[in-house]
Amino acid sequence: MPEQLSEEERRYLLTLARQSIQAVLNRNPKPKINLETLTPALRQNGASFVTLTRKGRLRGCIGTLEAHQPLAIDVQTRAIQAATEDYRFDPLSPAELDQVKIEISRLTAPVPLVYDAPEQLPARLVPHRDGVVLEDGHRRATFLPQVWEDLPDPREFLSHLCLKMGAPADLWQHRLLEVSIYQVEEFSESDQE
Secondary structure (H helix, E strand, C coil): CCCCCCHHHHHHHHHHHHHHHHHHHCCCCCCCCCHHHCCHHHHCECEEEEEEEECCEEEEEEECCCCCCEHHHHHHHHHHHHHHCCCCCCCCCHHHHHHEEEEEEEECCCEECCCCCHHHHHHHCCCCCCEEEEEECCEEEEECHHHHHCCCCHHHHHHHHHHHCCCCCCHHHHCCCEEEEECEEEEEHHHHC
């Protein structure tokens, strides 16, 4: 994992995410990001997921696994998408924003996980640490490490991830899939309170 972000950097990203969502919901231009004034960690290319919860329940979550733009810009992009483009939910309304908590996950680059037989896969995963990407042909899905809180059993975790990918739940038990793992630095507005 790269060096952790400072409290100030975390606060900046959380504020940027909230202000960006608020601007877009109110049909205003999103805040401009002056990269030259940011720390190296915020200017460096980074991959992130932004998760929105309301009363403890998921309200939107979108991210990327590939670091292809500065972290600050990536967080801004994912925050807006989580609020307006998550196909599982209606777009967030301006009135809901005050009830929503924002969580940001900064990802390490995914690395392939090598295994020789399906029954080996659950034991190769480290619950509560590994984010997991499953790929099967054109299908692909990921669960952030935070999902282990709801699905602590590796077999159940993999079955739900197969379903998310649009495959049968037991697909991972019958053939080798492309599997990658990554870790996250996760922080949220509730950490700042």
